[in-house]
Amino acid sequence: MKLYNTMTRKKEEFKTIVPGEVKMYSCGPTVYNFFHIGNARPFIIFDTLRRYLEYRGYKVTFVQNFTDVDDKIIRRAKEEGVSEADISEKYIDEYFKDAEGLNVCKADHHPKVTEHISEIIDIIKRLEENGLTYNVDGDVYYDTASFSSYGKLSKQNLDELEAGARVDVNEVKKNPTDFALWKKQKPGEPAWESPWGMGRPGWHIECSAMSMKYLGETIDIHSGGQDLVFPHHENEIAQSEGATGKPFANYWLHNGFINVNNEKMSKSLGNFFTVRDIGEKYDLEVVRMFMLSAHYRNPINFGSELLEQTKSSLERLYNAKNNLIHLMENTTDKPLTNAEEEFKVNLHGYKEKFVEAMDDDINTADAIAAIFDMVRDANSSLNGESSKEILKQAYELLMELTEVLGLLQKDQDNLDEDIERLIEERQQARKEKNWARADQIRDELKAMGIVLEDTPQGVKWKKA
C-alpha cells in the first residue's frame, strides 16, 4: 500500500521496520474541554488507518497521548477553582465518551504527560549531553541552530522564519525557533523536581518521550493534523533524533483542516462545533461517515446541510444491511443459481476495488464508492427468491468492509411488545383491506419514530 509522506511530499510504498508489525503514534488532545470536529478528524482518520492495517494483517501498536499539563489546563483549573488533575481527568472521560460515539477504538496506550515526567527528564538530559540545549535561569531551551537538519519536515529554514511577522519575541532565546524543553515553575503552577529545578515539561517533549517509551526510538508512522507539522512535529524530530541519532519516524501523515463557510473554525468567529453538541442532533456515526467521504488530506467544509446529505447516504447503507438481514431470515438454503454465481464473482470485484482504494493512501471516498456499487448490485440482484447462502455472502462482505471504516456496526433493537401488537393488528387490517385502520396504525407508529415497510416477505420496520 502507499501512504503520502509529508517528509518527502510523495506517496511512498509503505514498508514496516519489522515485517508484519506497525508502530504508530498519533498526537492526541489537550484535555481542557470537549473536543471539536476539527479534533475529531484525525481521531477518525487514523483510527481508520489503524483498522485497515489490521485488516491487511498487520499487528498494530497504536499510541495516542493525552496532554494533561499545559497552559490551557492550568488556566481552566484556575477559572473553575479546581485542580489541574480534576480538569484533565474529567475531559479524558469525556474524550472516551465522544470517541465511542464516533466508533474510534481505544489506542493500545493512552499515555499521560504527568505520568512520564522521568522519561521526559531523561531525554532532556541526553540532549544536554549532546550539546543541543541551553539553560536560562531554570528554563531549558532547545538550541535549534545546533541541529543541522532542523526544518526538514516543514521545509522551513531558520533565516526565512526569522523574516516572518509572527515569531516569538522571547528575548532570552538565542533563536526565534528555539523552544522550551523544561519550564521553570511559576507560582501556583504544577511542578516536578528536575536537575534544572522545579518545573514542568515544554509543549513538544512529551510526544518524543512517550513515543519512544512505548514504540521505540524509530517508529513506522507518526500522524496528526496539518498544523502540527510546524513547529510541533519539527520539534519532536529535533528532540528525538537529537537524543538518539536515529530517524524518529519513517512516515509522517497529516490530515487536512475543517472549515466552516470556507473559514477556519475558531471560537472568535463563532463557528465552533464540539462533537458533543453535534451528538445532540445527529448520530455521531454521521460525523464519521462525513469525515470519510472526502480524502483525508483535503480541506473539508462543515455544515448542517452536508450532515443531512451524509445522513441520507448512510441510511441507504443501513437500508441495504437491514434488507439483507430481513431476506436471510425469510429464505431457505438452496443451490446457487447461475445468476447468483455471477453475483458472487461481482462481490469479489467490489472487495478488490475497496482494497485498491484503501491501498492508495487510504482513499476512503473511493472505498465508500465501492461499497455503494456493491449495495446497488445487491439491491437489484437479490430478493426473496435468493438462496440463503448468497444473501449471507453479500451481508458478510458488506459488514467486513464497513467494519474497516467503522461504519454500519449498529444493530436494530428489539421492539416493545405493544408495538409488535400494533404491527400485527395492522397486518390483520390489511388482510381485511381495512386500509383506513392500517394507515392509522402506520401513522401512529411513525409518530413514535417507527417506520414500516411492507415487503413481499412481510413487514419491515426501522427507527426514523
Added chain:
RNA sequence: GGCGACAUAGCCAAGUGGUAAGGCAGAGGACUGCAAAUCCUUUACUCCCCGGUUCAAAUCCGGGUGUCGCCUCCA
C-alpha cells in the same frame, strides 16, 4: 517574506495521460391498496481561465485568476 493546499454537475466528492466514479437533492417511470424501501431512465459534449507538450490532458509544463491554511497554543 517563506512553506503549502484547493478550484470537477444544484450540493458533497473521487479520478494524475486514453476520452468524466460514487453519494445527496431534482425530474420521469416501474413496483405498492397507498406508502416506504428498491430498481430503471434522466441531470458536466466537459473538469477556474489562457497558452504549450502529446496521436491523446480534468490529469503533464508555463502563465494567470480566485479561495484557504501554516510560519504563535491550535487537529
